[in-house]
Amino acid sequence: MLTLGNLFVLMLLATFAAWLWHSHGLRERALERVKQHCAKLDIELLDGNVALRRITFARDANGRKRLARVYNFEFTVTGEQRHPGTITMFGAHTAQIELAPYPFEIKTPPPPANVIEMSQWREEHSKWKQ
Template identity: 45%
Template sequence: MFDLSHVALLMLAGLIGTWIWRGLGLRDRALILVRQHCKQVDVQLLDESIVLNRIRLARNRGGRFGVVRRYGFEFTVTGERRYHGNIQLHGARLLGIELAPHPFPSAGPDDPNLREKLL
């Protein structure tokens, strides 16, 4: 009725469930980091969401293997155009956030603060 193969299947299902649960937690961490970065560089995160683009195995600086997750997102500067960005996490550690080339929000030639920034 309940043999070793059932135990193995239950353990496998538990491991898969744990991996998915951890992945959702890491996705939430990535979203928080992206929100902070967008606020810091004065751009607006669109749709308040990120999407998993890629999963791969890689070594960290210490030589240990881990899962690298790459999430994509979209942002805007003026609200007229969407730009793409991505964030990479090695486990829970941030590897980097990249934003596509975009205009700076307050660097127009008629910006009164531009002269102070340059001086």
């Protein structure tokens, strides 16, 4: 028979299980946001995961304190060094993604194509025909 105490413990366990399920979904959303951000910056996310660092109160864009989850991750540019990063989430919404300073390659544009004037081309080809 269910007593009030047993019902309370059962509800407490169900609430805890629902919170864990919800937290896992938020972690997966944070991981997807980090993958998109890394792809946009042409850097590689290492280990393919994010780890919960802390749950804290942080200020949002309007200056109000809200409950936030902060996740850590690591990325690389060259494949040799690991660099840390963090993502802060307000529920399912991304507040900010911070990356540690990292070296990056300056992509130089390809050398300009050789442009040949039409008159020059005609002179070169007319000499070959004769």
